Every structure is written in structure tokens, then in C-alpha cells.
Amino acid sequence: MAVEETDVIHQVLRGNVDSFRVLVERYQRPIIRIIKNITNDGNIAEDIAQDVFLTAYKKLTAFDPARSNFSTWLFTITRNKSLNALKKKRPVSMSQLPDKTDGRDPYSDLSEKEFFDKLDRILLTLPDRQKTAFVLAELEELSHAQIAQIEGARIGTIKSRVSRAKEKLRAALESLDGDI
Amino acid sequence: MSRQEVYDAWRERSRQVDMAESFADQVMNHVYEYQKDRSKQFLRFRWLVDVVSEHPLAQASLVVIGTVTGLIRVAFVICMFLRT
Numbered sequence: 648m649a650v651e652e653t654d655v656i657h658q659v660l661r662g663n664v665d666s667f668r669v670l671v672e673r674y675q676r677p678i679i680r681i682i683k684n685i686t687n688d689g690n691i692a693e694d695i696a697q698d699v700f701l702t703a704y705k706k707l708t709a710f711d712p713a714r715s716n717f718s719t720w721l722f723t724i725t726r727n728k729s730l731n732a733l734k735k736k737r738p739v740s741m742s743q744l745p746d747k748t749d750g751r752d753p754y755s756d757l758s759e760k761e762f763f764d765k766l767d768r769i770l771l772t773l774p775d776r777q778k779t780a781f782v783l784a785e786l787e788e789l790s791h792a793q794i795a796q797i798e799g800a801r802i803g804t805i806k807s808r809v810s811r812a813k814e815k816l817r818a819a820l821e822s823l824d825g826d827i
Numbered sequence: 828m829s830r831q832e833v834y835d836a837w838r839e840r841s842r843q844v845d846m847a848e849s850f851a852d853q854v855m856n857h858v859y860e861y862q863k864d865r866s867k868q869f870l871r872f873r874w875l876v877d878v879v880s881e882h883p884l885a886q887a888s889l890v891v892i893g894t895v896t897g898l899i900r901v902a903f904v905i906c907m908f909l910r911t
Binding site: 665671672675676679680684 | 830836846847858
């Protein structure tokens with residue numbers, strides 16, 4: 648698959664614009680998913696994703712296969728654009744976080760959607776580095792080594808960020824439901 | 828429902844993607860537009876190169892412009908030197 652991808656990239660660089668569609672179709676879903684989960688905004692995810700692909704096309708000559716996989720390079724652009732979009736949005740205040748409940752079953756008070764929305768908001772309030780590491784590790788299931796390249800950090804640092812993010816989500820789950 | 832089940836269900840929901848079927852087409856349209864603009868710019872530059880290489884008057888004008896610019900630059904440096 649990696650060889651085929653390199654061939655596609657060479658074709659695009661030789662002027663075969665249509666070949667770029669292969670890359671778009673291969674990565675459109677993970678790209679949109681990463682953006683959606685980092686920004687927690689499905690409405691802007693496709694716009695940002697289009698920007699990611701256009702940037703990738705413009706800068707394709709700068710992609711060096713000796714330094715990273717194409718996916719790692721593309722996910723790095725995605726991560727950066729998602730965080731930029733997030734900075735432009737209104738910051739999430741602590742008042743938007745779910746209130747601590749009195750230990751009742753969350754499903755007696757909240758619909759599944761409401762409960763998940765609260766978890767989404769907790770994810771949104773995580774520090775950027777923890778959030779991106781968590782999204783890439785837990786939701787995209789990328790290796791820690793690949794995330795380390797995307798984030799420009801050590802593998803140990805990434806493990807620690809993912810672990811801290813999970814702890815916060817776990818703590819938030821506990822504060823939400825008491826003992827489900 | 829256990830805590831792990833709640834977490835897994837939320838994680839599974841977060842992995843779902845709703846996207847327009849025409850997304851790839853939209854991206855490719857942007858790419859084609861960009862490529863078209865780039866080709867236009869290249870053609871404009873190419874036209875300038877052709878004009879200069881085919882017309883001696885254009886070549887002479889370019890040399891004059893270059894010389895005048897160079898002289899102005901030299902004069903500017905001399906003025907700076909004399910002031911100090």
C-alpha cells in the first residue's frame with residue numbers, strides 16, 4: 648500500500664492532477680473525523696478538511712518520504728489546522744462542563760445523546776496537546792510513534808498525555824454518574 | 828451499563844463520520860481551480876520571457892532599467908557613506 652501511495656504521489660508531482668483523488672478518497676474519512684473530534688464541530692469539519700487537502704496538494708513537493716509516511720504528514724497538517732480553527736472559536740468555559748450529579752443513573756436523567764455531548768464537551772476542555780494526542784491514539788488508533796512524529800514530541804511524552812487525558816475523562820465520567 | 832461500556836459507546840460514536848458524498852469532488856474542484864490559476868500565472872510569465880527574448884527593444888529596455896536601478900543603488904550607498 649505504501650509503495651502504491653508513493654507512486655500516486657509521484658504521478659501527481661509529474662502533473663497528473665486526477666491522481667490526487669486517490670489520496671483524497673483514501674484519507675477523507677480519518678481527516679474529517681480528526682477535525683470533528685478536535686474541534687467538536689461537525690459543521691466546519693468538511694471546510695477545514697478541504698483546506699487540509701488543498702494545502703497538501705500545494706505543498707506536495709515539500710513532502711519527504713524519507714522523513715515520514717504520507718499519512719503522518721497529512722495528519723500533521725490536519726492537527727495544525729484543527730487547532731488553528733479551535734483558537735478562532737470561543738473558548739469553552741468551565742460553566743459549560745457538566746455539573747456533578749447526585750449519583751443517580753445518568754440514563755434516568757439524560758438521553759444517550761445528552762450524555763455523549765457532555766463527554767464531548769469534556770474532551771473539548773482538555774489542553775490542546777492532551778486532546779490531540781488522545782484523539783489520535785484512542786479514536787484514530789494511531790501508534791504512539793506516529794503520534795510522536797505528528798506532535799513533534801517524544802513517545803514517552805505522548806503516552807503521558809494520552810494517559811492524563813484518559814484520567815480526566817474517567818474522572819469526569821465518575822463525577823457525572825456517581826457509580827454506573 | 829458499566830463505565831467502560833459508556834466510554835466504549837461514546838468512543839464508537841466519535842469514530843462515526845457523516846460526510847457529503849460529493850466531498851472528494853468538491854476537493855478536486857478546488858484543486859483544479861488552483862491548478863488553472865497556477866497555469867495562468869506560468870503562461871503570463873512565459874509570455875513576458877517570450878516578448879523579451881524576441882524583441883531587441885524589450886531586451887534593451889530591460890538592460891536600461893537594470894542599469895538605472897543599479898546606478899540609483901550605487902548613488903544611494905555613496906550618499907549614505909558621505910553622510911557618515
